[in-house]
Amino acid sequence: MGNTQNLDLVQAVAKFSKYCDEIESLYEKSPLFIEKKGSSTCILNGGATSALQRLISVEVRKQAGIFFTSTDLADRVAKQLSPLLRMGVDLFDPACGAGNLLIACTRYLPSGESFDDTVRIWSELIRGYDLFPEFIRAARLRLAIAAANRHPKEQINLENMKTERLFEKLKTGDVFHAGETNPSTCVVVNPPFGYMPAPKDCSWGNGRIQIAGWFVERLLRMANEGQHLVAILPDVLNSGTRYKLWRDTVCSLVSDIAVEQAGRFDPDTDVDVVIVHLIVGRGKDGSVEWPDNLPQTKGLTRKxxxxxxxxxxxxxxxxxxxxxxxxxxxxxxxxxxxxxxxxxxxxxxxxxxxxxxxxxxxxxxxxxxxxxxxxxxxxxxxxxxxxxxxxxxxxxxxxxxxxxxxxxxxxxxxxxxxxxxxxxxxxxxxxxxxxxxxxxx
Ligand SMILES: C[S@@+](CC[C@H](N)C(=O)[O-])C[C@H]1O[C@@H](n2cnc3c(N)ncnc32)[C@H](O)[C@@H]1O
Structure with missing residues (x-):
């Protein structure tokens, strides 16, 4: 991507700050809106996706692989980690967008006695990255609203929701160039879909490869042993003959794999996806196989x-x-x-x-x-x-x-x-x- 295109992209995505302004003014007008007309439900459930579609053209979204996860799909991802999240383990979304996956996960996180307390606990546990500052701003605000929902009787000043101290581990930047490690216990990710030229050191593909495959491999290589990584991935990575070597590479980096079919990504996006749950564990080459999840064939032996x-x-x-x-x-x-x-x-x-x-x-x-x-x-x-x-x-x-x-x-x-x-x-x-x-x- 050339510099001019980059600048165009940055300017196009900057329009999303309008949505953050909208959330703030809605909150300022009616701090108790959380309890009224279900408007917070909309902010936490589908609101960011509608704003994305309204404010950023489909061409720009496709170019940058920006597609926010629906509430249903995000809930399915969060559910896979619910036993760990309930124990209060730390959580990372390396491509967090406006925070849809993180918000779904907060449902299982422990809360404190007050809004301040809950925000303090969650800010300690939750880390995230995104290339665009507007998304990080939206993710912080929306996580604060999710925390406020835990304390509906409290009057919370908007300034308390906007302070930089809230969710300070959500950062703007390229997760792979920020000198970051990936030590979290749980990772949730819906990486950008689409194609990129295979980098020189890609061992499983050449020509054009799925960005999502490359993204997941890099995350696994940065991860600590025992980490649970739950990813929403295009089904072609799970079933395409072309990606067999990618699956073998993933198998060599993990100690367990489960794959759940999740159907279409959303009604507007004609891509079938799977939810892949990986537990990081190296040095077990050959012992882990990619599950085929095929239905039982009732004793049939012939193919x-x-x-x-x-x-x-x-x-x-x-x-x-x-x-x-x-x-x-x-x-x-x-x-x-x-x-x-x-x-x-x-x-x-x-x-x-x-x-x-x-x-x-x-x-x-x-x-x-x-x-x-x-x-x-x-x-x-x-x-x-x-x-x-x-x-x-x-x-x-x-x-x-x-x-x-x-x-x-x-x-x-x-x-x-x-x-x-x-x-x-x-x-x-x-x-x-x-x-x-x-x-x-
Ligand atoms: C498919 S969206 C998913 C957003 C969010 N996690 C969700 O599920 O709604 C992918 C996001 O990854 C961000 N992104 C792409 N490459 C990235 C990178 N190298 N580092 C950090 N964020 C990245 C994009 O800006 C975009 O917001």
């Missing part, structure tokens, strides 16, 4: 790869020259769901690999919200067939049409959908996922 060979269709229609022999040709638009395709009239020339029917094709693009994750058709032609690369070809090892029919039935099973939704939530089916798919005969 699709036992009975079928899988290949990605070879024709890249807009790139391949129109040369070579002429073959019947199928592509995503002609591979009609659950049909047997015979006497295919469309043809094209191809120098790529062609496939001998009968075989099954499935669409590579697939979404967890589709009725069927894996939509198939059977190709039953006398000639070899050219197949577009948006389709995956499954060739029966016994060469029979009967096996193809059985596979189609298996793909329609609810269990197939459930299994695939657990295994792979991103928008493309992969060959390894299809190979491992249980085969319901």
């Amino acid at each position: 699709v790869s036992d009975c079928f060979e899988s290949h990605v269709g070879a024709v890249v229609p807009h790139r391949d020259p129109n040369e070579g022999e002429s073959y019947p040709y199928i592509h995503a638009r002609t591979a009609l769901a659950w049909q047997i395709l015979e006497n295919i009239s469309e043809r094209r020339r191809s120098i790529r690999r062609v496939f001998k029917p009968p075989f099954v094709v499935v669409h590579r693009t697939s979404s967890p919200s589709d009725k069927y994750r894996c939509v198939g058709s059977i190709v039953n032609e006398s000639e070899e067939v050219a197949v577009e690369n948006h389709l995956i070809v499954l060739l029966p090892k016994d060469g029979s049409l009967e096996s193809c029919k059985q596979l189609l039935e298996s793909l329609k099973h609810t269990e197939t959908n459930d299994w695939l939704n657990h295994r792979i939530r991103c928008r493309h089916l992969t060959i390894p996922a299809l190979c491992d798919l249980p085969y319901y005969e």
Whole structure:
């Protein structure tokens, strides 16, 4: 990111200070608003996200990976740490934004006799970082309001809420360049999503990599043994074939891992996420495995790869020259769901690999919200067939049409959908996922 762009970003995010002014003036007008009209609920529940959407354009939010966690998702993260938080352990959010994850965690923190007391206790326990001072200001104010909520009968002067001494361990800066260590007992994090060029010392990826993966690896390398780190991560890190090496790297840095599917990040953000709970522990190479969280397959022993060979269709229609022999040709638009395709009239020339029917094709693009994750058709032609690369070809090892029919039935099973939704939530089916798919005969 160039300096001018940086300045633009800083100026764009500076608009968020308007929201902090709004909170303060609301409080000044009506210090007891906490008890009225549920307005504090809004400040603590969804208010910062609405302000973010109102004050900062979606382009800027995407550029900087600024997406605040919804209350529901933040509560799920906090719940994972509730037994520790109740004991009054220290807590760190290295990318805290306006404090949504920290606020959710305060629900389990012990409180004091008075507002001052509670704020003193929480200020001691809570640490946080964010690149933007406006977010740190909002996080401090909102945490103070959460503390005030514990003491609804007290009249608390706004000046007491604004003082620098409140939550002084929330700091503006880049967590990785602040000379910080990561000694906290608990860490919660919703790192920026999006892509970055892989740094030279990245051992698990090259080209463009997920920022969130890099963020988590760095946090783990800074962490003390035994730390609990709960992260909201894009599902592709959990299920993408490309990130297997990242998962192996994480496994080598922890003594325990649990993964919980959390569905879409929020109704406005079409990204599936998982909540990953890690306990830091080194020197146990090989003993920790990334959990697959796959549903039980009720004693089934056969997988699709036992009975079928899988290949990605070879024709890249807009790139391949129109040369070579002429073959019947199928592509995503002609591979009609659950049909047997015979006497295919469309043809094209191809120098790529062609496939001998009968075989099954499935669409590579697939979404967890589709009725069927894996939509198939059977190709039953006398000639070899050219197949577009948006389709995956499954060739029966016994060469029979009967096996193809059985596979189609298996793909329609609810269990197939459930299994695939657990295994792979991103928008493309992969060959390894299809190979491992249980085969319901
Ligand atoms: C996805 S938002 C999450 C904010 C908040 N934790 C939440 O869950 O609502 C990520 C935040 O990380 C901040 N951030 C990104 N890189 C950072 C870094 N290197 N150090 C500190 N903060 C960072 C961004 O400014 C942004 O506010």
